[in-house]
Amino acid sequence: xNPVSTTVRLHRHLAMGTEFLLYLEPAEMSETDERTxxxxxxxxxxxxxxxxxxxxxxxxxxxxxxxxxxxxxxxDPEVFQMLSVARSLWQLxxxxxxxxxxxxxxxxxxxxxxxxxxxxxxxxSARAASGMAQVVLDPEWRTVSFNTxxxxxxxxxxxxxxxxxxxLHLLTAQGVPGLINAGxxxxxxxxxxxxxxxxxxxxxxxxxxxxxxxxSRVLLHTxxxxxxxxxxxxxxxxxxxxxxxxxxxxxxxxxxxxxxxAQVLQxxxxxxxxALADALSTALFVLGPVEGAAVLVSFPAMAALWVLAEEGxxxxxxxxxxxxxx
Amino acid sequence: MTKSDRELEVPASAATxxxxxxxxVSNSNLGRREFLGLAAAGLGAAALGLEACKSPQSIxxxxxxxxxxxGVGSRAQHMMQMLLRVPGVRITALCDVHPPRLDEGRKVTxxxxxxxxxxxxxxxxxxxxxxxxSTPVGLHAEHVIASLEAGRAVYGEKSMGRTLADCNNIRAxxxxxxxxxxxxxxYHYAPWYTKALEQIRKGNIGQVTQINSYWHRNNNWRRPVPxxxxxxxxxxxxxxxxxxxxxxLFAELGSHQISFANMIYGAMPESVxxxxxxxxWKDGREIEDNVHAIMRYPQGQxxxxxxxxxxxxxxxxxxxxxxxGSIELTHTDATYFAEPWFPGSALPPEIQMQHKIVTxxxxxxxxxxxxxxxxxxKGSASDADLACxxxxxxxxxxxxxxxxxxxxxxxxxxxxxxxxxxxxxGVKLTLNDxxxxxxxxxV
Numbered sequence: 001x002n003p004v005s006t007t008v009r010l011h012r013h014l015a016m017g018t019e020f021l022l023y024l025e026p027a028e029m030s031e032t033d034e035r036t037x038x039x040x041x042x043x044x045x046x047x048x049x050x051x052x053x054x055x056x057x058x059x060x061x062x063x064x065x066x067x068x069x070x071x072x073x074x075x076d077p078e079v080f081q082m083l084s085v086a087r088s089l090w091q092l093x094x095x096x097x098x099x100x101x102x103x104x105x106x107x108x109x110x111x112x113x114x115x116x117x118x119x120x121x122x123x124x125s126a127r128a129a130s131g132m133a134q135v136v137l138d139p140e141w142r143t144v145s146f147n148t149x150x151x152x153x154x155x156x157x158x159x160x161x162x163x164x165x166x167x168l169h170l171l172t173a174q175g176v177p178g179l180i181n182a183g184x185x186x187x188x189x190x191x192x193x194x195x196x197x198x199x200x201x202x203x204x205x206x207x208x209x210x211x212x213x214x215x216s217r218v219l220l221h222t223x224x225x226x227x228x229x230x231x232x233x234x235x236x237x238x239x240x241x242x243x244x245x246x247x248x249x250x251x252x253x254x255x256x257x258x259x260x261x262a263q264v265l266q267x268x269x270x271x272x273x274x275a276l277a278d279a280l281s282t283a284l285f286v287l288g289p290v291e292g293a294a295v296l297v298s299f300p301a302m303a304a305l306w307v308l309a310e311e312g313x314x315x316x317x318x319x320x321x322x323x324x325x326x
Numbered sequence: 327m328t329k330s331d332r333e334l335e336v337p338a339s340a341a342t343x344x345x346x347x348x349x350x351v352s353n354s355n356l357g358r359r360e361f362l363g364l365a366a367a368g369l370g371a372a373a374l375g376l377e378a379c380k381s382p383q384s385i386x387x388x389x390x391x392x393x394x395x396x397g398v399g400s401r402a403q404h405m406m407q408m409l410l411r412v413p414g415v416r417i418t419a420l421c422d423v424h425p426p427r428l429d430e431g432r433k434v435t436x437x438x439x440x441x442x443x444x445x446x447x448x449x450x451x452x453x454x455x456x457x458x459x460s461t462p463v464g465l466h467a468e469h470v471i472a473s474l475e476a477g478r479a480v481y482g483e484k485s486m487g488r489t490l491a492d493c494n495n496i497r498a499x500x501x502x503x504x505x506x507x508x509x510x511x512x513y514h515y516a517p518w519y520t521k522a523l524e525q526i527r528k529g530n531i532g533q534v535t536q537i538n539s540y541w542h543r544n545n546n547w548r549r550p551v552p553x554x555x556x557x558x559x560x561x562x563x564x565x566x567x568x569x570x571x572x573x574x575l576f577a578e579l580g581s582h583q584i585s586f587a588n589m590i591y592g593a594m595p596e597s598v599x600x601x602x603x604x605x606x607w608k609d610g611r612e613i614e615d616n617v618h619a620i621m622r623y624p625q626g627q628x629x630x631x632x633x634x635x636x637x638x639x640x641x642x643x644x645x646x647x648x649x650x651g652s653i654e655l656t657h658t659d660a661t662y663f664a665e666p667w668f669p670g671s672a673l674p675p676e677i678q679m680q681h682k683i684v685t686x687x688x689x690x691x692x693x694x695x696x697x698x699x700x701x702x703x704k705g706s707a708s709d710a711d712l713a714c715x716x717x718x719x720x721x722x723x724x725x726x727x728x729x730x731x732x733x734x735x736x737x738x739x740x741x742x743x744x745x746x747x748x749x750x751x752g753v754k755l756t757l758n759d760x761x762x763x764x765x766x767x768x769v
Contacts, residue, residue: 032546032548032609033550033551035546035548036546036548036549036550037550039545039546039548040549040550047404057708058658058708058709058710059709060411060709063708063709063712074410074411074412074413075411076407076408076410076411076434077407077410077434077435077436077437078407078434078436081436142410170550173552174550174552174553175553
C-alpha cells in the first residue's frame with residue numbers, strides 16, 4: 001500500500017499489538033484541526049482496544065473471560081452486539097470463524113507470541129474449553145455465559161477491524177478523505193483522494209524459494225479490505241508448519257493434524273466494513289477456496305482472493321474480485 | 327521476602343473485600359473541622375461486589391434503576407457504557423443542548439432513548455429515578471442541585487464545582503435534601519488504590535511526608551468540531567479550554583490525585599502556591615496548558631502536583647513517599663518500593679527490622695532506588711469507572727452512603743478551586759483565607 005501523493009500525510013499510532021497508519025488528505029484543514037482529528041481517531045482506536053483486548057485485565061472481554069463461566073454476566077450493548085455479530089458469522093461460516101478460540105491459541109503459545117507444541121493433556125483441556133458452542137448469549141438480558149470453565153473470548157482481528165471502522169467513522173463525519181491501515185491486514189478508506197480511490201496492492205508472501213509478487217491492485221474508496229495469512233505467526237516443527245489460525249470446526253485431533261498446513265498462504269476479502277473483512281478473511285483462510293466460495297454465497301457484497309502455494313509456485317484464486325487496476 | 331512485602335500481596339479479588347475503616351484524621355483546626363465529614367465518610371462501607379455482577383434476572387422490579395443523563399459528551403458516553411454493564415440499570419433519558427450528542431448517546435444505548443434539550447423537562451420525567459450529571463464543570467452546581475431538589479439520586483462528575491460557592495451550594499443541597507450524591511472520583515473505587523491506602527494506614531511505608539503527582543499528556547486537549555462550526559459551537563464542544571465553564575487542568579486532570587492526597591493526609595491543604603500559563607498551545611484558548619501547585623498539609627506534609635499537555639513521559643501517576651517506603655500509583659496498577667536502611671535514615675525501627683540488615687555495594691542516598699523490594703500491589707483486574715458506577719447503583723438500592731460522598735467531593739472541589747485561585751493571584755493562599763473570602767463565586 002503506497003499512496004503516492006504530495007498532499008497525503010501519514011500519522012502513526014501503536015495499538016492492538018500492531019501499528020495503525022492514518023493517511024489523510026487534509027487539503028482544506030488547518031494544522032490545528034488536523035492535529036485534533038488525528039488525536040480523536042487514535043483515541044477511538046484506543047477506546048476499542050480498552051474494551052476488547054484480552055491482554056488487559058480491566059477490559060470488558062477480560063471481565064467476561066473471568067466471570068462468564070460462573071453464570072450470566074450483563075455486558076453493555078456495544079460488546080453484546082459485537083458478540084452477537086460474531087455468533088452470526090460463526091453460523092454463516094459453518095463454524096470457520098470463531099471468537100472463542102482463545103484457550104486453544106494460548107495452549108499453542110500463539111496468544112503469547114511464543115509458539116510451541118502443547119502436550120496432549122493441555123490440548124485436551126484447551127479443546128474442551130474452545131468454540132462458540134460453549135458461549136451463550138441472551139439478548140433479553142444482554143448476558144454472556146460460558147457452558148464450561150476456561151473458555152476465553154478472543155476477538156482478535158475482528159476487534160481490530162472494528163477499531164478501524166469506528167475510527168474511520170470520525171473521518172467520514174468530518175468529510176475528510178483518509179485511509180486507515182492497521183498492520184497491513186485491516187484497511188478501510190473514506191473518500192476518494194485520487195478521484196478513483198486509494199490504490200492497494202495484494203502481494204504474495206515472501207517464501208524462501210519464491211520472491212513476493214504483486215497479485216492484484218485494487219482501489220478502495222468507501223470499502224474495506226482484510227487479509228489473513230500464515231506468515232503472521234507460525235510454528236515450524238518436525239518438518240511441518242503450523243499456523244496461528246486454527247480450524248475451529250475440528251479443533252484438531254493430534255498435533256500435526258489439527259492446524260492447517262501451509263497450502264493456503266493468505267486470504268484477502270473486500271467488504272463493506274473492516275470488521276467483516278477481517279472476520280471473513282480469517283474464515284476463508286481456514287476454509288480454502290472451494291468451501292470458501294460456498295460460504296460466500298451468503299455474502300454477495302464481498303469479494304475474496306486466496307493466495308496458494310503449490311509445488312513451490314504461487315497462484316491466486318479469485319471470487320467476485322475486481323479487475324486489477326493499472 | 328520480608329513480612330511487609332508479603333502483606334502487600336493481596337488477592338486479585340480485592341474488589342469484593344471490605345474497605346478499611348478510616349483512621350483518625352489530622353489535628354488541624356480548620357482542616358479537621360472541615361474534614362470530619364470525610365473521616366466519617368463511607369470508607370467503612372462495603373465495596374461493591376463487582377465480581378459478583380451476574381444475571382439481572384434475580385433483580386426485583388423495584389430494584390431496577392432508571393438513569394437520566396444530563397450532558398451527553400464523550401465522558402458521559404463512556405460512563406453510560408459502564409452503567410449498562412451493571413445488572414438492573416436502564417438509561418431512560420438523555421439531555422443535551424447539542425442535538426448530535428443525543429444521537430451519540432443513543433448509539434451507546436442502542437435504543438431510541440428519549441432526548442431532551444432542557445434538563446428541567448427531563449427532571450419532570452417520571453421514568454427517571456437517578457441522574458448522572460456530566461456537563462461542563464461550571465454548570466455542575468445548577469444541574470446537580472436541580473436534580474437533588476427534584477428528589478433524584480445523583481452522580482455528579484468531578485470536579486464537584488468550579489468555584490468555592492458552587493461546592494458549598496452543592497454540599498448544602500445534598501444535606502438539605504438528604505438525597506444521595508456521589509462525585510465521579512472513580513479512583514476511590516479502584517481496588518489497587520484502596521489496597522495502597524490500606525497499606526499506608528497500616529504504616530507499611532512509615533510516615534508519609536511527600537506526594538508527587540503528575541498527569542502529563544502530550545496533546546492539544548481539543549475535540550474535533552464540525553466543518554464551518556460557529557465560534558459559539560466551538561466553545562461549547564471545547565468548553566474545557568474556555569474560562570466560562572472550565573476549571574482547567576487542576577479540575578479536569580488534577581481532581582483525582584488531589585482528592586487522593588487529601589484522603590492519605592486526612593486533611594485539606596492549609597496553604598497552596600500555584601502557577602501556570604498558556605505557553606505552548608497558543609491557539610486562542612483561555613485555559614493554561616500547564617499548571618503546577620505545591621500544597622502544604624497541616625502536619626508538615628506536601629503535595630507537589632503538575633499537570634501538563636506537552637510531554638507524556640510521566641503519564642498519570644502519583645508517588646507517595648514515606649519514611650519507610652514508597653508507593654507509585656497509576657491508572658492501572660500500584661507498586662510498592664522498599665526503602666533501604668542506611669545509617670541516619672528516617673526509616674522507622676520496626677520497618678528496619680522487617681527489612682533485615684543486608685550488605686551490598688555502597689548505597690548512595692541521592693540515587694533513585696532500583697534494588698530489591700519493588701512489588702506490585704495486586705487488585706488491578708478491574709475497571710475503576712465500572713467499580714465507581716456499580717457502587718453508585720448499589721448505594722441507590724441499599725441507601726448506603728457513598729465513598730465519594732458530598733464531603734469527599736467538597737474537599738476535592740474546594741482544593742481544586744483553591745489551586746485555581748492561587749494560580750490566578752500568584753500569592754500563597756491559605757485555606758482559612760479562601761474559605762472566608764468575599765468572592766467565593768469567582769474562580
